[in-house]
Amino acid sequence: MRLSHQINDYFCGPAVIVTVLGAFGIKTTQKKVAKLARTNKKIGTTTRGLVSALRSFGVEVNAGRRTLGDIRRAIQDGKAVIICYTEPHENVGHYAVALGFRGNNILLLSPDERGQAPVAMPQKEFLKRWKDPLFTHSRRWGAYVEFVK
Structure with missing residues (x-):
């Protein structure tokens, strides 16, 4: 999966969307995604906005409360997994793609x-x-x- 780096401090949502869509061969820009997701400087991207923007590209999205076991199974089933967590360096909400597990660690892009x-x-x-x-x-x-054809 090729990572799209966020273009500003509050575009982690659009960046993970561009990253995930790119894995399915769908090309777009963070600015276009940010508009669809209603991303703003004050709060970034809501989970609802993220899901709405993804669906506008015709991909299937199943979002909600999860467990580590749920994430592990979804990755094993070939699904892209986006999570929202508190970023340790700045203590703010942040989106990332969960890639898998190694030992007692979760691997985040x-x-x-x-x-x-x-x-x-x-x-x-x-x-x-x-x-x-x-x-x-x-x-x-x-x-x-x-991506469902």
Whole structure:
């Protein structure tokens, strides 16, 4: 999966959407996605906006409260998985793509400035951070995305 780095501080949502859509061969821009998702500087992208923007590209999205086991099964089934968590460096809500698991770590592809390599986060730490501090409804939220022909 080729990562699209976010073009500003609040475009992690559009960046993960562009990343996931690109994996399905769908090309778009973060600016177009941000408009569809109603992303703004004050709160970024809501989970509802993220799902709505994804669906506008004709992909199937199943979003809601998840467990680590749910994420593991979705990845094994070939689905792209987007999660929302509290980013450890800035303590703000952040979207990333969950790529898989290695040992006791979850592997996250984060669209921020830290590079292309997946970030390995201990599952215990991830479970503590698996929420967006702005939105209480996004605790343990995940979206499974698949392209259905």
